[in-house]
Amino acid sequence: MSTVTMIYAGMFYIATLLLVVGLGYKIFDYSRTPAPLKIPTTPAPTTQKGVVYRMAKEVVLFESLFKSNKWIWVFGWLFHFGLFLVLARHLRYFTEPVWFWVVIVQPFGKYASIMMVAGLAGLLARRFLVDRVRYISTPSDYLMLVLLIAIGLSGMLMTFVAHTDIVALKSFFMGLMYLDLKPIPQDPILLVHLALVALLMVIFPISKLLHAPGVFFSPTRNQVDNPREHRHVAAWAARLDQNN
Numbered sequence: 001m002s003t004v005t006m007i008y009a010g011m012f013y014i015a016t017l018l019l020v021v022g023l024g025y026k027i028f029d030y031s032r033t034p035a036p037l038k039i040p041t042t043p044a045p046t047t048q049k050g051v052v053y054r055m056a057k058e059v060v061l062f063e064s065l066f067k068s069n070k071w072i073w074v075f076g077w078l079f080h081f082g083l084f085l086v087l088a089r090h091l092r093y094f095t096e097p098v099w100f101w102v103v104i105v106q107p108f109g110k111y112a113s114i115m116m117v118a119g120l121a122g123l124l125a126r127r128f129l130v131d132r133v134r135y136i137s138t139p140s141d142y143l144m145l146v147l148l149i150a151i152g153l154s155g156m157l158m159t160f161v162a163h164t165d166i167v168a169l170k171s172f173f174m175g176l177m178y179l180d181l182k183p184i185p186q187d188p189i190l191l192v193h194l195a196l197v198a199l200l201m202v203i204f205p206i207s208k209l210l211h212a213p214g215v216f217f218s219p220t221r222n223q224v225d226n227p228r229e230h231r232h233v234a235a236w237a238a239r240l241d242q243n244n
């Protein structure tokens with residue numbers, strides 16, 4: 001087995017471990033963080049079903065961002081929806097047989113890459129061009145966008161310009177999953193794409209990208225507006241009550 005294959009195999013095992021453990025730990029930590037106050041942003045749903053509907057609108061349509069800023073909404077939504085389709089298309093590298101809906105999504109995922117990168121470009125331009133946003137932007141805000149753009153562009157180069165050996169690539173990743181190592185195709189663009197993806201996986205659990213699981217734990221979004229019907233007691237306060 002070539003050195004490059006060994007390095008990439010090791011890199012992806014470590015990156016996956018850090019992503020799964022890191023993300024698992026953060027989600028566990030979020031789940032046990034007390035929400036001592038009743039603070040749903042009103043007007044808020046008064047039933048649990050209503051909360052699910054509100055959360056779905058927030059995650060799928062970015063409703064509150066739409067209400068607050070149309071430009072960021074356009075670019076942000078283009079990027080995220082593009083990313084979603086691109087990632088759905090990528091599932092074909094990790095599944096055998098490929099699920100039928102992943103087959104259907106293939107052509108959409110291919111062109112969604114344009115949405116994704118255009119959205120990211122708009123978000124990056126905003127960080128440079130809008131004074132009040134530039135003022136509060138940190139290096140990590142820029143780096144995150146640049147990293148995602150680099151992943152997107154390297155992917156698009158393979159899809160639209162210089163193809164890589166998809167069959168060999170799939171056998172490498174299936175091999176990783178079933179502990180049966182196969183050689184990785186050694187095109188430079190693919191190697192760059194994959195190294196950047198591994199970097200993204202490692203920084204995900206220690207960066208602002210945690211907003212993806214975090215949104216589900218936001219008390220302003222996930223609480224039912226029922227403080228007149230039920231007294232709100234945080235879990236830790238309820239335990240204290242019992243002990244006294």
Ligand code: HEM
Pocket residue numbers: 058059060062065072076080123124127141144145148209211212213215
């Ligand atoms: C449940 C899934 C997700 C939801 C609901 C979500 C929602 C959002 C929202 C509402 C913004 C705010 C835009 C703004 O006000 O500036 C945002 C920003 C961002 N999201 Fe997500 N996101 C999700 C998943 C992801 C994932 C998986 C990634 C990357 C792998 C990602 C990358 C980013 C980045 C880089 C920004 C910052 C853009 C900027 O510079 O302003 N998001 N997201």
Ligand code: HEM
Pocket residue numbers: 083086089090093109110111113116148151152153154155156157158159160163164166169173193197200
């Ligand atoms: C281990 C994970 C990944 C592997 C093995 C992988 C592999 C590939 C390959 C082989 C292509 C070329 C497809 C073709 O020629 O038809 C591609 C394209 C692409 N990749 Fe990835 N990639 C991975 C993760 C990601 C991630 C996390 C992102 C986004 C953040 C991404 C974004 C893209 C984009 C935008 C394209 C171009 C559009 C497309 O063909 O889907 N990739 N990727």
